[in-house]
Amino acid sequence: MPHALARTLPRLLALACVLGACVPRVRGPAPAGEPEAKSLLGQPLYSPEQPLEQRQRLEAQLDSARLVYEAHPDSADAILWYGRRAAAAGHYRESISLFTEGIRKHPRDARFYRFRGHRWITVRRFDRAVTDLERAVRLTRGHPDQPEPDVSPGPAGPLSTLQWNIWYHLGLAYYLRGEFARAAPSFRAALNLSRNDDSRVAAADWLYMSLRRLGRTAEAEAVVRPFGPEVRVVENGSYLRRIRLYRGELPPDSLLDATGRSALETATQAYGVGSWYLYNGRQSEAEAVFWRITSAENWAPFGYIAAEAELRRLTRLQR
16 A cells, blocks of 8 residues: 555554444345346346345444544545445445545546446446546556455465456456457456466456457467466466366366355356356357346356346347
């Protein structure tokens, strides 16, 4: 973090908890009439339900971030983390408002465009996501890349970087708009910025799918060829399993088994299978997988959003 507050922010958050500010204000599900977004199929989407313990933890972290923001309302880091904590708790509209405030106060800080672009994707506003993320590309051009701290830090530390995330999410926004020819170079840029296998498998996976949708099969196969058995990931096992499917090393049914997997893993793996069915000429099977994905309660994973986008395109084609 570039500002002086960055050095003290973790201590301030911890102090807020000690003083009792971490006692959560449990919001629970959004009340009727206040959806976070509208699905691509026209349905209202409310803040995803979470287990009580997880919801309490996320709300406590959000309240701590709010206290730091209230003490330092002009700090870029305080605004950014308040917005990130709001998004983690499922309050996507609130997070977008906070990132918008950050842009107003710090218009040349690319992080706000990166994170608002991400959340525009979550709420299905792909055009706005593209605008923000393209702006972030321009703001970071010619500058050194920097690690991006995680909301829930893992033992391996940050696995992605600011510029990697900008290109990756820009590729997603293009892909979800069906602009695969623009998505492919964005994912390739992310792949070139990757510093570890976790980043590489995520970027390579979406690059492969973009190229397959463009009919560039040989080029797509070349992308996943380097991902042999020696590849090890910390967090992106779902993307690695999808790559194993593309390489012919796993059957599609093995990725559809949701036993013991989180909603994120289930949607991620299933979308890879549905997409694989689609560009291999098995449209009815693809469509069945996409409907299965969109029957789940957690609508925030990219795999869920992509399944919605596919169903909307297929519905238009069938009219």
